[in-house]
Amino acid sequence: MKKMRLKWLGTRLTFMVIADANSKVVRFRLPVWTFLAAGLGLSLLIYFTMSFYNGQIRTTDQKEKLEGELSTQNLKYTLTVSEKNETIEHLQNDLIRLSQQADEVKAKIAELKKLEDEMKSLTGGVAMDSSSSVVIASAAPGVGGESRSVTNADMDGLVHNMESDFANLGAEMTGLFGSLTQTKQLVVEAQHQLAITPTIWPVSSRLISSGFGTRVDPFTFLPSFHNGIDIAGKLNDPVWATADGKVVSVGWDSTGGNNIIIEHTSELRTRYMHLNKFSVSKGDIVKKGQQIGLMGSTGRSTGYHVHYGVIKNGVTIDPRPYLKASRKED
């Protein structure tokens, strides 16, 4: 069987080619296997061509797919970058706002310091050295003139300035707290000093019937020294302590009649004479403006009045400088 087939492959086929009626006939003979070989060759050629073509198509597809992916990625990156740029812009604006706020806080602290200086001067304390006050730098970069977008250097500068600003503000605030605490102590001390210093009139009347110093005595009509001031009023007008203190004497004598002595400090006392009635007892602690008695005409007196005396270190002095204010409820 095998030999038969191989023999068949060797069989030659004759071909005649006639171009036209007058031309010579071209004959040629070819064995069968050449056709088989040619067919196989053609098939292979077609197969490889198709394969190559398919390959080309796949490559193009992949290329297009890759390009598509790339452009999508690109778009994503562009979006991300623009988002980041927006975020950076927001942050920069926040930073500028913060720096402006720092300037506002600086200005407020400067105002506080000024206020504190005023408070100190009110209490009689020494005002702070003004050279330590804050100099306000102008805020808002880019106001007027040319305008350009900020650079990293600009922002770095701003951040650097803000850092030192906030560090300074922290130090200034700490200083201010310490200084305010001192001022508060000064105020408390000043309030205490004010409370224990006679400053108010002892009665509501402002009618001085006799001043401090040399005068003609109303009883003897001879020159004499008057060691207080007489303020005339009505019977039972309230008489008030002119400062915080301790009642050290409540009594009667032929000159002062019913009289009270209040000690305010170790060196300062006030005396109230010719009272009709007492409202306090010896040893009482009294507040400035508190009623201590009622106006009368007891002792060496010609009419309803209070004799008000101020005694400093045992010596009677002119009370006028101490009559500065009215009682609060007046």
Ligand SMILES: [Zn+2]
């Ligand atoms: Zn008098």
